[in-house]
Amino acid sequence: MNCTSVEARLSSYLDGELSGSVSLAVRNHLSQCEACSVELESLRQTKAILHSARVPEPTTSPEELLRKVRIAEREVPRRWAVALIAASAVCAGLVALNVSMHRTVAPASSNEVLSASAADAPYTYSGDTLAGGLPIVRAAYSGD
Secondary structure, X not given: OOHHHHHHHHHHHHOOOOOXXXXXXXXXXXXXXXXXXXXXXXXXXXXXXXXHOOXXXXXXXXXXXXXXXXXXXXXXXHHHHHHHHHHHHHHHHHHHHXXXXXXXXXXXXXXXXXXXXXXXXXXXEEEEEOOOOOEEEEEXXXXX
């Protein structure tokens, strides 16, 4: 046997799970190979530590644990509902803010626009009108 095949069987060797001939082959290899013997001792110590470790007793009964899981399952949809309502409220508020910020006020009459001079406001009237007779007013950039 070579080191790779022995290392793959060391745990089974320690647990006495190998057949007689395989166990004998591993034992013969271990008697001649220092590296595999060191690996076996390390594995033996690890298993000893794991076996000596205390397993804590459960703090709740299985019935109590199941009850807590069922309560948590019911609360998850509620949490999502609250988050969805809050997100919807925020979105509605942002839409309302956006609409109010971009609301344009049409002039009372086309005479107001026509009477405004270039010095009074940076608007120009092209002579075009929308349906209903409202003038189309374009903003002009004066470069100031």
